[in-house]
Amino acid sequence: MILPEPHDPGRIRVYTRPGCHLCELLIDDLLPLIRGRLDLELLNIDTRPEWAVKYGVRIPVVEYAGQTVCQYHLDAAAIRTILNDLPGSRGIMR
Secondary structure: OOOOOOOOOOEEEEEEOOOOHHHHHHHHHHHHHHOOOOEEEEEEHHHOHHHHHHHOOOOOEEEEOOEEEEEOOOOHHHHHHHHHOOOOOOOOOO
16 A cells, blocks of 8 residues: 655655656746745656656656646646745735
8 A cells, every 4th residue: 555645835846757858847947936935845756666657757747735736837827826825925926
């Protein structure tokens, strides 16, 4: 039985693999949005067989609170919604 990964409300995850160009682009776009607000955890899907099976070539995948936020390309609006819902948020980020 595979247990779900614990959720850290201060962390956003990106499932990736080395050499993935789409992953690099997504991370480059994500970092400025979350800097100082959320920690970024990069997870190489090749380090766990269950991740390799689950994600295969369907990367990058951004996950927050155990839910997929976006895959392949960054959904900046979805990230802003997450940031706006964080404790201490001061309203809508643009």
